[in-house]
Amino acid sequence: MQGITGQELSSKKAEYLKYIHMQGDVVKTTEIAAHFSVAPSTVTKALTEIAKAGYIEHTPYHGVRLTLTGAEYARFLIRRHRLVALVLSRHGLEPEEACREAGKIEQCFSKDLTDRMCTSLGHPMMSVCGEIEHDHCCCRTPGGDRR
Amino acid sequence: MQGITGQELSSKKAEYLKYIHMQGDVVKTTEIAAHFSVAPSTVTKALTEIAKAGYIEHTPYHGVRLTLTGAEYARFLIRRHRLVALVLSRHGLEPEEACREAGKIEQCFSKDLTDRMCTSLGHPMMSVCGEIEHDHCCCRTPGGDRR
DNA sequence: GCAAAAGTTTAGACAGATACCAAACCCAGA
DNA sequence: TCTGGGTTTGGTATCTGTCTAAACTTTTGC
Structure with a gap:
C-alpha cells in the first residue's frame, strides 16, 4: 500500500x-x-x-x-488514532478522554502529518489506548530498520 | 456568549x-x-x-x-486555530505548515478541548501565526483574572 | 440623468455522506 | 420444508457545499 x-x-x-x-x-x-x-x-x-x-x-x-490492503489501511488508521490520542493525553486529557476525543478528530490527520507527529514523539511504542505498531510508519524501511 | x-x-x-x-x-x-x-x-x-x-x-x-456575538465567536475560532497550530508546531511542523494543517483540523476541536490544551500549554501569548488572546478563555473570569 | 457595467441574490440543480423505513430476499435450524 | 431472523434493495430524507443561469440592485461613465 x-x-x-x-x-x-x-x-x-x-x-x-x-x-x-x-x-x-x-x-x-x-x-x-x-x-x-x-x-x-x-x-x-x-x-x-x-x-x-x-x-x-x-x-x-x-x-x-x-483484504490485505484493507488490513494494512486499518493498521494505519489505528496507529493514527493512537498517536492522536497520545498527543492529546500530553495536553491535559485523561487517557479515556484522549481516546474519545481522538476518535472525533483523527480523520482530519493526513498520513504525512501522522508520520511527522510520530517522528516528533520519538516513535512511541505505547499510547493511552494500546500499542503503536510502526511496521508501516515512515520510520521503517521495508527491511524493518529505522531510517 | x-x-x-x-x-x-x-x-x-x-x-x-x-x-x-x-x-x-x-x-x-x-x-x-x-x-x-x-x-x-x-x-x-x-x-x-x-x-x-x-x-x-x-x-x-x-x-x-x-454582530457582537459573531465577533466573540470569531475570536474563539482564531484562538482555537492558533492553539492548534502551536501544538502542531511543537510536533515537528514548520510554522507555515502548522498554520496550514491547523486550518484543516481545527474544526474538530471543541471549546472544551481547546481550553484544556490552552491550560496545558500554560496559556501561551504567541502562536506560530499570531497572538493568542485569552479574553474569553476558560482561564479568565469576567474580571480578567486567571483562575 | 440614464444606460450599460459591475456586483449580488434567487432559484434550481447536483453530488457526497449519512441515515432511515419498508419490502423483498436468503438461509439455516427445528 | 417451512419459518423466522438476518440481510439487502430501493426509495427517501437531511446536511453541507457547490454550481449555473436568470433576475435584480447599485454604481459608473458619459
Missing part, C-alpha cells in the same frame, strides 16, 4: 474498517450495526462501498473480511 | 466568519468569494445562514458585518 493519504475513506467508513479489523476474521452486518447504533441497511450500503474501494471482501448474507 | 461548543457553525461557515473578522468592518460578498475561490452565490447562501444564526448582519447588496 504505497501512498496512503489518510483520506481514502470517509470518516464513518474508516470507523467501520477499524472495527472490522479489531474484530478479526468475518464480521457480520448486524454486529457492526449494533456497535454503531445504526440501521443494518446503513451498514450494508457502507460495506458495499468499502468493498468497491478494495478494502474488504463482502459476501452478501455472510459478512465481510478485510 | 455562554456555552460555546465550537460546533455552532459548519467548517466552511466558520472559515467565512474568521475571514470577515480579520477583514474588519463591512465585507463584501465578492471579496469572500474571491478569497475562497468559490462562486458568489455560494457565499450569499452561506452568509444568509450565518446571519440567521445571529453571527453577522447581512444587508443585501451591501455586505456583512459581525
Whole structure:
C-alpha cells in the first residue's frame, strides 16, 4: 500500500474498517450495526462501498473480511488514532478522554502529518489506548530498520 | 456568549466568519468569494445562514458585518486555530505548515478541548501565526483574572 | 440623468455522506 | 420444508457545499 493519504475513506467508513479489523476474521452486518447504533441497511450500503474501494471482501448474507490492503489501511488508521490520542493525553486529557476525543478528530490527520507527529514523539511504542505498531510508519524501511 | 461548543457553525461557515473578522468592518460578498475561490452565490447562501444564526448582519447588496456575538465567536475560532497550530508546531511542523494543517483540523476541536490544551500549554501569548488572546478563555473570569 | 457595467441574490440543480423505513430476499435450524 | 431472523434493495430524507443561469440592485461613465 504505497501512498496512503489518510483520506481514502470517509470518516464513518474508516470507523467501520477499524472495527472490522479489531474484530478479526468475518464480521457480520448486524454486529457492526449494533456497535454503531445504526440501521443494518446503513451498514450494508457502507460495506458495499468499502468493498468497491478494495478494502474488504463482502459476501452478501455472510459478512465481510478485510483484504490485505484493507488490513494494512486499518493498521494505519489505528496507529493514527493512537498517536492522536497520545498527543492529546500530553495536553491535559485523561487517557479515556484522549481516546474519545481522538476518535472525533483523527480523520482530519493526513498520513504525512501522522508520520511527522510520530517522528516528533520519538516513535512511541505505547499510547493511552494500546500499542503503536510502526511496521508501516515512515520510520521503517521495508527491511524493518529505522531510517 | 455562554456555552460555546465550537460546533455552532459548519467548517466552511466558520472559515467565512474568521475571514470577515480579520477583514474588519463591512465585507463584501465578492471579496469572500474571491478569497475562497468559490462562486458568489455560494457565499450569499452561506452568509444568509450565518446571519440567521445571529453571527453577522447581512444587508443585501451591501455586505456583512459581525454582530457582537459573531465577533466573540470569531475570536474563539482564531484562538482555537492558533492553539492548534502551536501544538502542531511543537510536533515537528514548520510554522507555515502548522498554520496550514491547523486550518484543516481545527474544526474538530471543541471549546472544551481547546481550553484544556490552552491550560496545558500554560496559556501561551504567541502562536506560530499570531497572538493568542485569552479574553474569553476558560482561564479568565469576567474580571480578567486567571483562575 | 440614464444606460450599460459591475456586483449580488434567487432559484434550481447536483453530488457526497449519512441515515432511515419498508419490502423483498436468503438461509439455516427445528 | 417451512419459518423466522438476518440481510439487502430501493426509495427517501437531511446536511453541507457547490454550481449555473436568470433576475435584480447599485454604481459608473458619459
